[in-house]
Amino acid sequence: MIRLATCSLAGCFGCHMSFLDMDEKFLGFVERVEFDRSPFTDIKSIGKCDIGLVEGGLCNEENLAVLKEFRENCAILVAVGACAINGGIPAMRNHFSMDECLAEAYLDGIGIENPQIPSDPELPVLLQKVCPVHEAVRIDYFLPGCPPPAGAFEVLLEALLKGEKPELPRKLIHYD
Template sequence: MENSPKKIRLATIWLDGCSGCHMSILDMDEKLIEIAEYVDVVYSPYVDEKEFPPNVDLTIVEGALSSDHDIAMIKKIRENSKLILALGDCAITGNISAMKNLFGSDAVLQKGYFDLADINESKKYPSQIVPKLLDKVLPLHEVVKVDYFLPGCPVPADAIYEMLKALIEGREINIHKLTRFGK
């Protein structure tokens, strides 16, 4: 039996975003089989792991930071990951999630829980189980060090594949040929 190289411990997560970039990961189709030879997925919406594990080689983060839970999660990810890849425009700039910044959390909560609600007998905002919203939606790099940025909305599957392949092979990549903001 041939000695196989150590697999990269890979985690993925989506925070405040639509999960479109995670759908693009799935859109790699048969290329996922190739990538699977080199990675062990140790945390992801695709697997049933409850706690973020230690000693992750690469964490792919989709989405912006919009709640106290997101801030705690990204800090835990940074503590336990050698590399972080900000995947998509939301993770890099805040994108659609950051539109809330124009109006503020109170206005968003008012609209969602009172103005547009058919029923809200309590006449209160949710306060249990629901994370507290930040005053402003933030891109990842404003809270933690991000090692790689891959723009797009959503990021094209081929760009994700090429980025992962480059990281696995330990080589640089020019992502500007593969994607751009809003593509």
């Protein structure tokens, strides 16, 4: 049985939704794949896996820790979606300083009551810049799209399960 882990870092879970959009084909994969850590299983720690799918970029220290854990445990690591590949929509905050972002969200924004910047120790520390996952660890394959179409997940996994290099056809390559 192939072991597969997935996670969503600074993403919106849209890539995971698109993965599930394979519909009945998903059932075919479930027969050949055992899910390890994933929002699908709600397992919180990762074991040794054959394939790891990473959605989302890096916006805080927890994202970075999870990504490193995935790299250490997954033989093949795949960056899934625009945010993992170029930072995506969350990286649009890179145009502003961290202070500006926090002030807009928690101090000066419209309709804010009791303005304060959250400082609970359980909250992960934000990185100064949102960045793509290939800046922190080696990535084996990339699946572009926002989200990648269900068919792209299918092509990727079919190839990886056969031990082949995935080749995305032109019609499944898009960045939005």
